[in-house]
Amino acid sequence: MNEKRKIEVFSAGCPACQETIDLVNSVACPACDVSILDMNNADIAARAKSIGIQTVPAVVIDGKLASCCTNSGPQESALKAAGLGQE
Numbered sequence: 272m273n274e275k276r277k278i279e280v281f282s283a284g285c286p287a288c289q290e291t292i293d294l295v296n297s298v299a300c301p302a303c304d305v306s307i308l309d310m311n312n313a314d315i316a317a318r319a320k321s322i323g324i325q326t327v328p329a330v331v332i333d334g335k336l337a338s339c340c341t342n343s344g345p346q347e348s349a350l351k352a353a354g355l356g357q358e
Contacts (some may be wrong), residue, residue, distance in 0.1 A: 275304040291328035
């Protein structure tokens, strides 16, 4: 059995963040371990900065910021291309 893919959603609790959380949860597969991280927590915000997150919502898959989250908001096709929802 393969290891689970680690999916992290960095959120500030806004409606756009909730839309991304809903999108990730709807696309995630049994091999996806989804965590929602609150940017209002200083430790989470510091980690986000070290990863290169400049805006939220942002999705990190297996430690790498999804390409759709570097310039624009999360998009389903880009998240799937990064491995979300694939066993």
